Structure formats: structure tokens, C-alpha cells
Amino acid sequence: MTVRTRYAPSPTGSLHIGNVRSGLFAYLFARHNQGAFILRIDDTDRERSTKESLDEILESLRWIGMEWDEGPPDPRYFQSNRFALYREAARKLLREGKAYPCYCTAEELEAKRKQAERERRKPGYDGKCRDLAFPPDIELPDRDAGRNYTIRFRSPREGQTVVDDLIKGRAVFENSELDDLIIFRSDGVPTYNFATVIDDADFRVTHVVRGDDHLPNTPRQMQIFRALGLEPPAYAHLPMVMGPDGTKLSKRHGATSVFAYRDAGYFPEALINYLARLGWSHGDQEIFTRQELIEYFDFSGCGKSAGIFNAEKLLWLNFHYMKQRSLSQLAREVKPFIARAGYSIPGDDAWLEKMIATLRERAKTLVELVDFAKFYLSDEIAIDPKAAARFLKPQVAEQLAALAAELESLGGDFSETAIAEAFGRVLERFAIKLGQLAQPVRVALTGGTVSPGIYEVIAVLGKERTLRRLRAAIKLAQAAG
């Protein structure tokens, strides 16, 4: 049997990083087994589902490269288009007495729940309507038509339901602990636990891969499968991703959406690599290409315990991919970030690549790269007053002037070698060390005391801009006296 996994996000917000990791594992498992990866949109909650969220989810998945074999834009993969199927399944259960109408109101239920909580009893449904008589061909709820009831699944009262999880092992649930859950709401919309079962069955999903927060739902879903006369799929419940405080990762932990990382200048490879390595391992290997991930991935490599999201390690991985990338690719990728920072995009790609070459070992993200590139991208450099006070003193004016003259006389050869030789002549003439000249020059050219190697900076800046900034600095130095 070919493996079929699915990822079923609901379009009620951004694509969350913990959530997408579950999808990634489902994707890797499918690819590893030459199976199919299905994308289904769980949009039964019409109140909260939005087109914007859907677009963001699809774009996020495309960005990280989790391509799906079946799914949008095919309308069959939207739950909102599948109500007929859910209705049919619910009627079947009703007909067979495996489900029943419940006339309790939401308010009643809420009151009972609170009451139970006060008395420290379990808050589940008490089964009030479970044994009420009803016609087997009863219609499904429809608020507009005055059929203001819900449909509940009649779950077995005795016995156990066993989940043999591919990651967690065996979990045994007492059926007596499981109350009768609502499968159709009074507005005629099926609930998650029901719709997901119908769809997993209809799409012939063989392995349900999801976060272990779904583990408590699993016995219920298995029961519905069986009530429908179907065999449940295999389950693999992944440990969750936690925030630094040890609780389930959520918005309040800061940047958690895929878009947030994309916009912060992270590479999809880094995010994938990081997420895959959180909760899964292959010996001591840390860096994985997509192909390796697919080749090595298996549930046996998955751990059982929750992992804490470590932003620093992600950053390190991003840095790794930054250094590994080709300059031409980086040049292409950095352009939108340059534009967003308010600079005009350099027209000369060769020059842009040279610029990036001097910065890539100093920036961990594309955003950082652009930030470091300010003095290359703008003619209006801001000289840090503290740096100027320390390095642009009257006595260096003469040395800077000498360097400017040397550089000017270089003619057409503005290579790093030629620049280094020019420095050498100035150093010799004044009998000073490189550091004594390099720092004032650095402040003059970049505005600060930290930058790539000074020869590189000069070579990238070019003769014109270098001399202009040098001369401005000379004036500043003289005025400091």
C-alpha cells in the first residue's frame, strides 16, 4: 500500500512554526516512502476562516518548498466544499443508532460544566439525550429551519480504545472516560473530529502525522472510523514545540509564523533544517539537505519528548547557509531587503556581489546584511561622534591626506593589492602601524569602528567615494583641534 499523509491547517491565522513542523514531518515521511502528501484546508469554522490566512498558508508552504501532491486549488480539498459527504456519513450513523440528536442548549451545557467543575467532577457531557427516542430518518440540524439541535456520537461505554502510536508507543484509553462528542453543530456544520475522520477515510490517508496535542482526540476518531465500518489509519504523534518558558509555542512567544522568519531574512533551508532537527535526529549530523532529510527521515529517529524552540541555533543554521550560498543567489535574494530598508537597489550585480562577499561572514540574516551594508548603499554616512572623537584627531589629518594622495595616484588599478601597497607606503613614511591608520580610515569611510577589512571596503567603495569621504574626514579631523 502506498503511503499517503496529509497536512490539514485551518486558515484562521498565520502558518505557525510549530504547526508547520508537523506538516514537514508528514511531508518527509510521504516523500521518504515515495508516497503522496496531501494538503487539506480545514475551513469548517466559517467564522474564523479567512482568505488572507489561506493565501499566507499556501505562500508559506511554497516558500519553504513543501510541495503537495494533492490539494488546493482543487476545490475538493477544502472541507467547506465537502459538507454533502459529512452529512451523508452523519445520516448513516443516525440511521444505525450510532449517533443521536441532542437537545441540550449551549447555555445548559456551559452551566453543567461549571457546576461539575465546582464540585470537582469531570466536566464531560452527562449523556442526558443519549437514550431519547428519535426517528431513524431524522433530519440533520438546520437552525434556519428550526432544527436547533446537535448530533452526538454515541461512543461505547465499556471497553478500551488502544492507540498504537508509531512514535509514542501504546496508549490505552478507557472508553468510560470518553463522553459523547458533538459531530454536527446546530448550525448544520460538522465538527473537527468528525470531518477529519470522514476526510482521512475519503482521501485514503494511511498515516496521520500530527502534534501530540491531538493524542487525546485519537481514540474518539478511531471510534468514529469503526462506527463507520472503517479501519483507522496509523498514527504518529510528534512531540510538541515549546517556547523558552516551556509552554506550548504561541504568538505570545514572539515571532512564530513562517512569514515572520521569511521577512526577518531567514532562508527556507535553514528553517527546514532547524525544524527537522527539533525532535528528530540522524546520529550526530546537524546539517541536512532536503534530499538527505527525505532519504533519512523515519519515525524511529523521532524523539518522544517536547522540544524548546531555540532561536539561536536557527540563527546559526541560517548563518551556515549564508556562507554556503552562491554570491549570485545572495545578490538576487537581498534586493527586496535593500529596497525595504529604503535604499535604491544597485544596478551593477557584479558590484553587489563584491559588496556581499565582504559582509556575508558578518551577517546572520539578510536583514542584518543590509544593515551592515549601509555605508556601501548610501552616500550619506553618519559618523559616530564617539568614533570620530577617538580616531579623527588633528594629528591624523596629515596621514589621511597622504593616503588620499597615494590612492589617487593609483590610476586604474584599484585592486586590494594596490590599495594595500598604498597603505604600506604611508605606513613607512610616518613609521606607524597599520592599526593606527586603518581605524581612522575605517571611521572616515564607514562612519564607525567596525567593518570588513579596510582594503576590501576601499576596493568596493571605489576611488571616487573613498576620496570624497577621506577628504570630509580630513576636514573633520582638522576641525577637532
Add this chain to the structure above:
RNA sequence: GGCCCCAUCGUCUAGUGGUUAGGACACCGGCCUCUCACGUCGGUAACGCGGGUUCGACUCCCGCUGGGGUCACCA
């Protein structure tokens, strides 16, 4: 609170009865050096506790403790 899951350095993890408990991020120090980085070399740092089983437990079993998840007409 009921139910379920989990437990090796701060973090991600390797380990499947006998290891000086390994790697990675972070951190600290040396080297390199025009600043900052990169790189490189080295270092600090872990088997939650208590019982068993066994010649021998990080590894197996039980209990405890701790952490997490879940208990909706959300998904």
C-alpha cells in the same frame, strides 16, 4: 481536578546492560588579526529521586517527583 504523554549538559540530541556518557548551539579561554567577524585549538557543563531485576544499570520494571498536553456547538 480526571485522562493522556514525557524525563541525558542551559538548549537540541547520540546512546538501545559493561563508554573517560559523544556531537551541535550558546557560553568561557588561546591562536589568527587593521576593527568586528570567519576560521582554528581547547575548556566549563547532563543521565531528577527512590526502590527493584542483574555479576553489572543512563539503558529494563515499579513508585515518586517534576514538566507538558487535553478535557468547546475551535481546529
